[in-house]
Amino acid sequence: xxxxxxxxxxxxxxxxxxxxxxxxxxxxxxxxxxxxxxxxxxxxxxxxxxxxxxxxxxxxxxxxxxxxxxxxxxxxxxxxxxxxxxxxxxxxxxxxxxxxxxxxxxxxxxxxxxxxxxxxxxxxxxxxxxxxxxxxxxxxxxxxxxxxxxxxxxxxxxxxxxxxxxxxxxxxxxxxxxxxxxxxxxxxxxxxxxxxxxxxxxxx
Amino acid sequence: xxxxxxxxxxxxxxxxxxxxxxxxxxxxxxxxxxxxxxxxxxxxxxxxxxxxxxxxxxxxxxxxxxxxxxxxxxxxxxxxxxxxxxxxxxxxxxxxxxxxxxxxxxxxxxxxxxxxxxxxxxxxxxxxxxxxxxxxxxxxxxxxxxxxxxxxxxxxxxxxxxxxxxxxxxxxxxxxxxxxxxxxxxxxxxxxxxxxxxxxxxxxxxxxxxxxxxxxxxxxxxxxxxxxxxxxxxxxxxxxxxxxxxxxxxxxxxxxxxxxxxxxxxxxxxxxxxxxxxxxxxxxxxxxxxxxxxxxxxxxxxxxxxxx
Numbered sequence: 001x002x003x004x005x006x007x008x009x010x011x012x013x014x015x016x017x018x019x020x021x022x023x024x025x026x027x028x029x030x031x032x033x034x035x036x037x038x039x040x041x042x043x044x045x046x047x048x049x050x051x052x053x054x055x056x057x058x059x060x061x062x063x064x065x066x067x068x069x070x071x072x073x074x075x076x077x078x079x080x081x082x083x084x085x086x087x088x089x090x091x092x093x094x095x096x097x098x099x100x101x102x103x104x105x106x107x108x109x110x111x112x113x114x115x116x117x118x119x120x121x122x123x124x125x126x127x128x129x130x131x132x133x134x135x136x137x138x139x140x141x142x143x144x145x146x147x148x149x150x151x152x153x154x155x156x157x158x159x160x161x162x163x164x165x166x167x168x169x170x171x172x173x174x175x176x177x178x179x180x181x182x183x184x185x186x187x188x189x190x191x192x193x194x195x196x197x198x199x200x201x202x203x204x
Numbered sequence: 205x206x207x208x209x210x211x212x213x214x215x216x217x218x219x220x221x222x223x224x225x226x227x228x229x230x231x232x233x234x235x236x237x238x239x240x241x242x243x244x245x246x247x248x249x250x251x252x253x254x255x256x257x258x259x260x261x262x263x264x265x266x267x268x269x270x271x272x273x274x275x276x277x278x279x280x281x282x283x284x285x286x287x288x289x290x291x292x293x294x295x296x297x298x299x300x301x302x303x304x305x306x307x308x309x310x311x312x313x314x315x316x317x318x319x320x321x322x323x324x325x326x327x328x329x330x331x332x333x334x335x336x337x338x339x340x341x342x343x344x345x346x347x348x349x350x351x352x353x354x355x356x357x358x359x360x361x362x363x364x365x366x367x368x369x370x371x372x373x374x375x376x377x378x379x380x381x382x383x384x385x386x387x388x389x390x391x392x393x394x395x396x397x398x399x400x401x402x403x404x405x406x407x408x409x410x411x412x413x414x415x416x417x418x419x420x421x422x423x424x425x426x427x428x429x430x431x432x433x434x435x436x437x438x439x440x441x442x443x444x445x446x447x448x449x450x451x452x453x454x455x456x457x458x459x460x461x462x463x464x465x466x467x468x469x470x471x472x473x474x475x476x477x478x479x480x481x482x483x484x485x486x487x488x489x490x491x492x493x494x495x496x497x498x499x500x501x502x503x504x505x506x507x508x509x510x511x512x
């Protein structure tokens with residue numbers, strides 16, 4: 001999907017769920033095993049990534065809108081048996097996405113501003129200060145990682161091209177796992193690190 | 205285990221939005237329902253972003269990356285994160301290389317140490333304390349080393365005394381650092397290891413009618429002149445001794461806070477004068493008592509003559 005779709009970040013109808021509806025959503029996503037909200041966070045993350053890959057300008061808003069709709073339908077209909085939570089969320093997300101595409105096209109037509117889309121994508125941050133702050137957070141977050149994870153994430157990215165590939169093979173052998181499993185493990189640590197850096201930047 | 209219906213290249217094309225609508229929709233579905241697919245997709249995405257940041261992407265992929273992938277703020281954020289991670293790795297490269305050969309404790313301590321400003325300041329402070337302590341120990345060692353050397357010289361002086369008709373007495377080496385003339389004393393200090401002679405003399409309180417001024421012989425090899433000053437009865441326990449040139453009354457040397465000793469029932473103060481200060485002329489040693497309140501009182505002058 002090459003076309004860049006945009007949407008305005010405007011208040012959505014019934015955005016907020018009441019506590020009971022939210023609890024019901026958590027329970028349904030957990031599939032009977034309490035994940036302490038992890039399943040909800042993971043599903044929201046998948047939704048955000050999906051809308052982001054579709055070049056939506058406000059993927060987080062659309063992810064929330066999707067989860068809200070799912071929660072409302074859980075209350076109104078009996079969908080628990082029909083689909084797995086992941087599959088059902090995907091179906092709802094497709095509808096939300098298509099609605100978003102239609103709305104954006106209408107807005108484009110109304111405005112008649114064809115150059116608007118390109119301008120609406122915020123440019124990449126060139127803020128040197130931000131990079132410094134991020135680096136400072138990175139240092140602090142890596143320092144706080146468990147030593148084994150620290151070792152793995154730093155070893156995983158050592159070297160360039162061929163050397164890096166060989167290095168990863170050696171690392172995987174050492175850990176007794178496949179390179180694929182190693183990349184997934186490194187990716188998880190990186191996620192953890194990314195979240196830590198994000199929190200650190202927010203904390204300022 | 206379920207058969208994989210994708211590979212890394214397909215995942216890259218998916219991220220670059222370069223697949224057909226049907227294939228995209230299939231992978232969209234997997235990105236919700238297949239945990240393994242989700243993990244591999246994230247890993248491929250991380251690798252792609254890293255390769256871009258490290259400038260390892262070939263030109264075609266780089267263009268695709270910039271035009272298709274970098275169009276969203278969230279993905280720009282991922283690139284910013286990857287840049288920071290890469291920057292950190294460059295900083296950490298040396299410790300990483302070292303880590304492989306280091307025991308676990310060092311591997312876990314040094315990266316923290318090198319990146320933690322608190323540790324760095326602590327290390328700097330410890331280093332300063334160690335430098336100061338080493339300096340002090342070297343100074344103390346030099347002082348202690350001087351004592352045996354002086355003991356040898358004192359033994360020599362003792363031999364001279366026994367062989368000489370002049371009245372002379374054993375004196376303890378004077379360790380109190382004079383406040384004046386320190387530099388000249390340092391300059392005149394004999395070379396370590398060189399044989400040093402100590403001349404000695406005992407001086408009694410000056411009597412008005414006394415005309416004969418005691419003399420001390422200072423040779424070229426003489427390093428110090430040890431002087432025992434017999435004190436008149438007084439109430440002080442600490443003293444100041446000054447060396448004055450008699451002709452000009454110029455103070456050439458001074459030692460403060462000297463303690464008196466008992467010698468054959470008399471109170472005495474011992475001082476050691478650097479021989480280099482002394483020429484063939486007359487001098488006065490002025491002794492003052494020091495009170496606890498900081499005041500001083502002249503007790504006595506001791507005249508003597510130097511013969512070279």
